[in-house]
Amino acid sequence: MLEVKNLNVRYGGIHAVRGIDFNVPEGSIVTLIGANGAGKSSSLRAICNLVKKTGNVAFMGQDISKIPTKDIVKMGITMVPEGRRVFSDLTIYENLILGAYTRKDKENVKKDMEWVYSIFPRLKERETQMAGTLSGGEQQMLALGRALMSRPKLLMLDEPSLGLAPILVRDVFSVIKKIHDDGVTILLIEQNARMALKIADYAYVLETGTITLTGTGEELLKNDKVLKAYLGAV
Amino acid sequence: MTVGLFFQHLVNGISLGSLYALIAIGYTMVYGIVRLINFAHGDIIMLAAYFVFFGVGMFSLPWWLAAVVSIALTVLVGIVIEKAAYKPLREAPRISVLISAIGVSFFLENMGLVVFGGRAKAFYVPPIFKGVINISGVSITSLGIIIPIISAILLIGMVYIVNHTVTGMAMRACSKDMDTAKLMGIDVDGIISFTFGIGSALAAVGGIMWALKYPQIHPLIGIMPGLKCFIAAVVGGIGNIPGAMLGGFLLGLGEILLVAFLPGLSGYRDAFAFIILIVILLFKPTGILGEKVAEKV
Numbered sequence: 001m002l003e004v005k006n007l008n009v010r011y012g013g014i015h016a017v018r019g020i021d022f023n024v025p026e027g028s029i030v031t032l033i034g035a036n037g038a039g040k041s042s043s044l045r046a047i048c049n050l051v052k053k054t055g056n057v058a059f060m061g062q063d064i065s066k067i068p069t070k071d072i073v074k075m076g077i078t079m080v081p082e083g084r085r086v087f088s089d090l091t092i093y094e095n096l097i098l099g100a101y102t103r104k105d106k107e108n109v110k111k112d113m114e115w116v117y118s119i120f121p122r123l124k125e126r127e128t129q130m131a132g133t134l135s136g137g138e139q140q141m142l143a144l145g146r147a148l149m150s151r152p153k154l155l156m157l158d159e160p161s162l163g164l165a166p167i168l169v170r171d172v173f174s175v176i177k178k179i180h181d182d183g184v185t186i187l188l189i190e191q192n193a194r195m196a197l198k199i200a201d202y203a204y205v206l207e208t209g210t211i212t213l214t215g216t217g218e219e220l221l222k223n224d225k226v227l228k229a230y231l232g233a234v
Numbered sequence: 235m236t237v238g239l240f241f242q243h244l245v246n247g248i249s250l251g252s253l254y255a256l257i258a259i260g261y262t263m264v265y266g267i268v269r270l271i272n273f274a275h276g277d278i279i280m281l282a283a284y285f286v287f288f289g290v291g292m293f294s295l296p297w298w299l300a301a302v303v304s305i306a307l308t309v310l311v312g313i314v315i316e317k318a319a320y321k322p323l324r325e326a327p328r329i330s331v332l333i334s335a336i337g338v339s340f341f342l343e344n345m346g347l348v349v350f351g352g353r354a355k356a357f358y359v360p361p362i363f364k365g366v367i368n369i370s371g372v373s374i375t376s377l378g379i380i381i382p383i384i385s386a387i388l389l390i391g392m393v394y395i396v397n398h399t400v401t402g403m404a405m406r407a408c409s410k411d412m413d414t415a416k417l418m419g420i421d422v423d424g425i426i427s428f429t430f431g432i433g434s435a436l437a438a439v440g441g442i443m444w445a446l447k448y449p450q451i452h453p454l455i456g457i458m459p460g461l462k463c464f465i466a467a468v469v470g471g472i473g474n475i476p477g478a479m480l481g482g483f484l485l486g487l488g489e490i491l492l493v494a495f496l497p498g499l500s501g502y503r504d505a506f507a508f509i510i511l512i513v514i515l516l517f518k519p520t521g522i523l524g525e526k527v528a529e530k531v
């Protein structure tokens with residue numbers, strides 16, 4: 001569904017992503033794990049064309065390397081950025097409406113709003129509250145809900161568990177699975193390697209801008225190097 | 235001072251204040267979205283007045299049609315200014331864009347001097363704006379009533395758009411986080427153009443009413459109202475729309491009442507705005523309704 005070839009991202013002198021290749025097959029959960037600063041966020045932002053890049057990105061057979069962000073969203077790729085980035089002085093309802101900004105089918109938008117509220121009942125209770133008043137976990141739920149409002153074909157998540165208490169992390173991952181079960185393909189970026197590998201069909205390990213390991217989630221969970229570097233084993 | 239006279243001054247103050255509010259909104263909206271003081275905003279006022287002047291004088295349009303055409307042209311100018319002078323600098327340091335804005339302002343003023351000529355021209359005032367209404371000893375020109383009414387309608391419309399439409403939500407989203415707005419599929423460039431367009435339209439209406447009120451126009455008439463409305467926006471809290479309105483009314487009313495109560499100080503009329511600015515900034519640097527915002531990085 002998503003094919004990335006020879007992706008490079010440079011910030012001035014910093015070569016943050018160094019010619020990586022990876023694929024996200026339709027219907028799968030693919031994860032990109034790596035330490036802080038490995039270039040994970042840069043890769044996602046490059047796919048969406050939020051940062052300058054070189055290389056090729058194809059989505060459902062179509063080259064999207066040069067397509068502006070807003071049109072990429074229209075084609076069905078939605079990204080939840082790192083740190084949630086909800087619009088804090090808009091209400092929860094308004095955040096969700098903006099999630100559906102590209103859609104013209106107003107009737108279905110209403111239905112999807114109910115669908116999102118059914119996944120996240122907390123949001124419904126706080127519909128008219130400013131998003132900034134939500135707790136970190138609730139903001140992450142809102143960011144996910146807002147992304148779902150676009151009815152994405154491919155959902156890209158940048159460290160959805162970042163800064164959340166362990167119990168909330170589990171909630172987030174179970175929601176991700178639920179979204180996947182509803183037919184959404186997922187590209188997940190995580191530092192929390194264990195949780196990510198457990199739900200991933202396929203995984204890539206990113207180190208200083210290069211992919212150093214690939215394999216199924218299960219394979220990498222057992223891999224010595226991964227165990228040492230990312231799963232805190234000794 | 236009689237009660238009647240006081241009311242007369244009050245109406246004048248509200249009238250001037252609503253004009254300031256109308257123009258101040260353009261500064262605050264543009265700042266809210268691109269963090270830029272659009273110094274060319276004042277010159278937009280001047281252009282709007284000249285467009286009407288030529289529409290009536292050269293093309294013999296009825297005045298109301300000339301006004302409509304003028305507003306449309308002014309909107310276009312506002313959008314073109316953004317595309318030509320600010321958009322290419324969106325990634326550049328803030329100071330570059332600011333200098334570009336000052337450049338655009340000088341350019342428009344000097345182009346005005348060359349193309350329109352430096353001599354003041356008499357602006358056509360249709361008879362319906364000239365009538366004087368007498369209500370128990372208070373005499374007010376019809377323009378003095380029409381200005382606040384039109385302003386109020388536009389201000390309410392503006393607030394409605396910003397707070398209750400999807401485009402308004404998108405504007406608020408862009409003003410806080412452009413990248414994330416893009417991720418919603420929002421056409422950020424379109425929203426920025428829309429913001430400049432709306433700001434220019436309001437300034438055009440303000441400028442035309444300004445010219446009706448002071449019917450001598452020359453290429454530098456935009457400078458003083460532009461400056462005062464910028465101050466109004468800062469006093470109210472730059473980036474905050476109700477703040478700009480509040481600042482506008484405060485300045486307009488204050489200016490008129492200052493002259494009314496202390497006629498000896500009438501020579502300092504224009505200085506009033508600056509004094510208010512200094513006082514407010516001393517006590518509340520973010521303006522009356524401004525929130526404490528961290529610098530955007």
Ligand SMILES: Nc1ncnc2c1ncn2[C@@H]1O[C@H](COP(=O)(O)OP(=O)(O)O)[C@@H](O)[C@H]1O
Nearest residue numbers: 011014016034035036037038039040041042043
């Ligand atoms: N806007 C930027 N300007 C300059 N350097 C950046 C920028 N964003 C990220 N970097 C650098 O690029 C590298 C990769 O960062 P990032 O993609 O955020 O990594 P990750 O998401 O894996 O933590 C880091 O060295 C980081 O400092």
Ligand SMILES: [Mg+2]
Nearest residue numbers: 040041042082
């Ligand atoms: Mg990151």
